[in-house]
Amino acid sequence: MELLKRKEDWKITYTHALGEVASWFYVQLRDNAKIYGRRCAKSGRVLVPPRAFSDQTLEPTTDWVEVGPGGKIEAFTIVYEPFENLPEPPYAFGYVQLDGADTAIGGFFKGVDLKDPHKAAEILKVGTRVTAKFADKRVGDVLDFWFELD
Amino acid sequence: MALNRKSAVIGSALFLPDRCKDKSLEEALYEIAQEAIRDAGLTMDEVDGIVVGSNDQFDGRAISVMMASGSVGGVDRDILSTPSSGEHAFVLGVLRVASGQFETQLVISWSLTEASSLSEAQRLGADPYFHRRLPLDEGSAFALQASVIGAAWPQAHDLATPILIKNRGNGAKAYPGAAGAKVDRQSVDSSRPKRWPLREAMLPPPAAGIVALVIASDAHIEERGIKNPAWIRGMGWATETGFLGDRDLKSAPALDAAAERAYEEAGITDPRKALDLVELTDATPYQELLVYDRLGLSSPDKWQSDVNGGSFSADGGLPVNLSGGVAAYNPVFCTGLMRIAEAANQIRGKAGAHQKNGAKLALAHAASGFAMQYQTVLVFGAERGE
Numbered sequence: 001m002e003l004l005k006r007k008e009d010w011k012i013t014y015t016h017a018l019g020e021v022a023s024w025f026y027v028q029l030r031d032n033a034k035i036y037g038r039r040c041a042k043s044g045r046v047l048v049p050p051r052a053f054s055d056q057t058l059e060p061t062t063d064w065v066e067v068g069p070g071g072k073i074e075a076f077t078i079v080y081e082p083f084e085n086l087p088e089p090p091y092a093f094g095y096v097q098l099d100g101a102d103t104a105i106g107g108f109f110k111g112v113d114l115k116d117p118h119k120a121a122e123i124l125k126v127g128t129r130v131t132a133k134f135a136d137k138r139v140g141d142v143l144d145f146w147f148e149l150d
Numbered sequence: 151m152a153l154n155r156k157s158a159v160i161g162s163a164l165f166l167p168d169r170c171k172d173k174s175l176e177e178a179l180y181e182i183a184q185e186a187i188r189d190a191g192l193t194m195d196e197v198d199g200i201v202v203g204s205n206d207q208f209d210g211r212a213i214s215v216m217m218a219s220g221s222v223g224g225v226d227r228d229i230l231s232t233p234s235s236g237e238h239a240f241v242l243g244v245l246r247v248a249s250g251q252f253e254t255q256l257v258i259s260w261s262l263t264e265a266s267s268l269s270e271a272q273r274l275g276a277d278p279y280f281h282r283r284l285p286l287d288e289g290s291a292f293a294l295q296a297s298v299i300g301a302a303w304p305q306a307h308d309l310a311t312p313i314l315i316k317n318r319g320n321g322a323k324a325y326p327g328a329a330g331a332k333v334d335r336q337s338v339d340s341s342r343p344k345r346w347p348l349r350e351a352m353l354p355p356p357a358a359g360i361v362a363l364v365i366a367s368d369a370h371i372e373e374r375g376i377k378n379p380a381w382i383r384g385m386g387w388a389t390e391t392g393f394l395g396d397r398d399l400k401s402a403p404a405l406d407a408a409a410e411r412a413y414e415e416a417g418i419t420d421p422r423k424a425l426d427l428v429e430l431t432d433a434t435p436y437q438e439l440l441v442y443d444r445l446g447l448s449s450p451d452k453w454q455s456d457v458n459g460g461s462f463s464a465d466g467g468l469p470v471n472l473s474g475g476v477a478a479y480n481p482v483f484c485t486g487l488m489r490i491a492e493a494a495n496q497i498r499g500k501a502g503a504h505q506k507n508g509a510k511l512a513l514a515h516a517a518s519g520f521a522m523q524y525q526t527v528l529v530f531g532a533e534r535g536e
Contacts, residue, residue, distance in 0.1 A: 008210060014278070016279070022279045048395075049279070049280040055396075074298070074395070075294040075298045075394075076294065077290055077294050077345045077346055078343065078346035081345075083285045084270055091285075093285060093290075094294060094297070095294065097395075103393065103396045104394075104395035104396075106394065106395060107284075120346070121297075121346055121347060125301060126297060126298060
């Protein structure tokens with residue numbers, strides 16, 4: 001028999017509240033091209049991206065600490081498939097532990113030739129030093145910065 | 151900490167993509183739930199409660215219990231739902247029986263491929279503050295984890311292909327209609343890069359699936375004289391933080407915690423010797439290696455000899471993923487409950503083409519979320535245990 005299918009396409013827009021901590025972080029990023037973390041007084045760890053509390057100690061974080069712009073690659077991948085609202089692949093992204101931070105923040109790697117994945121992976125290997133670079137025109141978003149190899 | 155009461159899996163049913171393909175989700179759920187209940191020798195009136203695990207983003211339906219209740223017998227009955235993972239639905243089912251309030255539970259989980267892109271649906275799993283704007287789906291998270299495992303233990307890159315060949319070979323035998331075909335080194339190494347270091351062959355395509363299991367108390371099993379229950383001898387589960395950058399992706403503290411509890415309950419001190427088989431969540435071959443290590447099956451310095459020596463092959467000393475694992479058949483959201491069903495079915499002697507004769511003790515490992523955020527370990531035994 002004839003079996004039918006029904007196509008549904010929903011478009012819902014969410015406006016998420018960022019809260020005080022993420023708001024302050026993005027304002028600094030947007031206005032001053034600086035990346036900050038939050039220190040947990042109990043453990044001494046500096047959390048980047050910043051959090052209002054540590055999910056390890058469950059204590060509120062207490063002060064802002066400027067981190068980077070240098071850091072080292074903790075994890076990376078090279079993406080060869082398109083995502084919606086993202087650049088055309090291939091591109092590299094991953095996590096970088098910025099100097100002064102105890103956790104890593106996600107971002108794109110730029111300035112690496114990705115044609116040969118083996119060669120690119122050798123260049124982007126875990127532990128490699130990178131520096132955060134900032135867009136001239138910043139909007140207060142994680143895409144305002146990216147990482148380039150030193 | 152032992153559970154208050156012993157329980158076991160007494161019924162199961164699996165939906166594979168080559169079956170009921172012309173049915174709506176609700177029709178397929180009805181069929182699989184009924185089959186699992188029949189397999190347990192029960193009628194719906196004898197099922198004391200139902201636990202459902204499903205993913206709203208994948209389904210395109212909000213709050214699965216609302217649509218699933220009728221299909222799985224939940225109308226006017228006790229039914230609960232969890233969106234975290236299929237294996238968590240199983241944990242809840244076991245705990246409900248252990249509570250002494252219930253004698254039987256139906257656990258059911260599923261995963262659909264009706265969304266235009268599961269990758270985009272998975273991106274909703276990332277927080278909207280710092281991660282939603284990144285290309286972060288499960289495949290990307292798996293690749294990030296693979297990069298960390300490969301950096302710590304470079305032999306992992308060489309062993310990924312033989313592990314994949316093993317699992318796909320097992321899957322082709324276990325589920326010839328549903329699993330991906332066998333692969334060889336050439337086809338793996340020449341498959342296109344998808345999320346480096348993962349090639350297309352290492353990221354199994356999403357498939358539809360439904361898994362239903364029936365859990366019963368020791369009292370019920372004794373009363374009914376059920377001959378082949380898969381006794382739950384040990385169970386542990388734990389969760390890591392949601393922020394990937396906070397985690398060391400080459401360690402798996404949640405798995406350590408889950409395994410420690412499951413082994414302690416089951417009285418296992420040397421899992422490599424004690425277990426007859428393992429079903430683990432191998433969303434990538436790198437994850438399989440990490441799980442070998444954290445479950446105490448093979449440390450990184452032994453990976454090479456164990457993998458290349460066939461220790462974990464179908465005819466090896468400790469077969470891992472006789473079903474083919476996730477590599478062969480990837481119903482994304484219910485892969486964890488699939489592993490649990492496979493291990494339980496082996497103990498019940500109902501695994502089918504890939505049955506291991508005389509399996510007495512089997513381990514199921516389930517992992518869900520970005521880079522194995524949720525970890526669950528089950529040990530099933532043919533004997534009830536103390």
